[in-house]
Amino acid sequence: MLKIGITGGIGSGKSVVCRLFAVLGVPVYDSDARAKWVMANDMLLRDELQAAFGPETFDALGHLNRTYLARVAFADPVQLARLNALVHPAVGRDFAQWSAARQAEGHAYILKEAALLYESGAYQQLDHIITVFAPLEIRQARILVRDPHRTADDIQNIIGKQMSEEEKMERADFVVYNDDAHLLIPQVLQLNATFRR
Ligand SMILES: CC(C)(COP(=O)(O)OP(=O)(O)OC[C@H]1O[C@@H](n2cnc3c(N)ncnc32)[C@H](O)[C@@H]1O)[C@@H](O)C(=O)NCCC(=O)NCCS
Numbered sequence: 001m002l003k004i005g006i007t008g009g010i011g012s013g014k015s016v017v018c019r020l021f022a023v024l025g026v027p028v029y030d031s032d033a034r035a036k037w038v039m040a041n042d043m044l045l046r047d048e049l050q051a052a053f054g055p056e057t058f059d060a061l062g063h064l065n066r067t068y069l070a071r072v073a074f075a076d077p078v079q080l081a082r083l084n085a086l087v088h089p090a091v092g093r094d095f096a097q098w099s100a101a102r103q104a105e106g107h108a109y110i111l112k113e114a115a116l117l118y119e120s121g122a123y124q125q126l127d128h129i130i131t132v133f134a135p136l137e138i139r140q141a142r143i144l145v146r147d148p149h150r151t152a153d154d155i156q157n158i159i160g161k162q163m164s165e166e167e168k169m170e171r172a173d174f175v176v177y178n179d180d181a182h183l184l185i186p187q188v189l190q191l192n193a194t195f196r197r
Pocket residue numbers: 009010011031032035065066067069070073074080083084087091114115116158161162
């Protein structure tokens with residue numbers, strides 16, 4: 001079973017592209033969603049997060065206080081590195097379990113979707129990498145619609161914490177163009193045929 005990574009900066013369209021693969025029956029591991037799941041459910045990780053970021057990390061009901069963590073982590077590179085160092089290994093372990101289960105089901109290939117595939121080192125456990133590319137102005141416009149709580153400055157700040165699209169495209173084995181000039185479905189069908197061969 002091939003393990004394919006799919007990455008791209010905030011708002012590039014990874015989730016949209018992954019939904020198309022999912023329609024074709026391909027299992028997709030959503031690292032962002034799973035990161036949130038492990039932060040809520042892995043008791044050791046919860047203790048580590050609370051020790052690192054203080055009592056505000058979880059609210060009175062025990063839910064992760066994402067607004068607080070986003071404020072702390074996206075404002076300070078040292079805090080973001082601490083958060084990543086705690087969360088990324090836990091996501092790596094969760095992915096290993098998930099992909100073993102998919103392998104047992106006999107899938108030809110699976111996708112691992114992550115904004116930080118290169119930054120986290122997760123790419124090393126994958127056979128091929130797809131980068132989803134969209135120009136900066138299109139990404140910003142799409143995120144302002146999708147995440148009304150984020151300002152243009154917030155988005156710019158997060159983009160500054162991620163590897164540049166140019167470097168991701170240079171390192172990737174395949175690029176999916178999600179701008180206003182290319183059709184997505186034919187690109188996904190072609191990649192699906194390649195990975196099934
Ligand atoms: C900091 C947190 C709490 C902010 O939550 P919030 O709901 O405001 O944002 P959300 O999770 O939707 O992230 C928005 C976008 O920011 C980018 N982003 C998220 N985490 C990071 C990070 N550690 N470094 C750089 N960019 C990031 C991604 O493009 C993501 O899609 C959350 O992002 C988090 O727990 N991050 C650590 C886990 C992680 O690295 N996840 C990303 C991929 S595995």
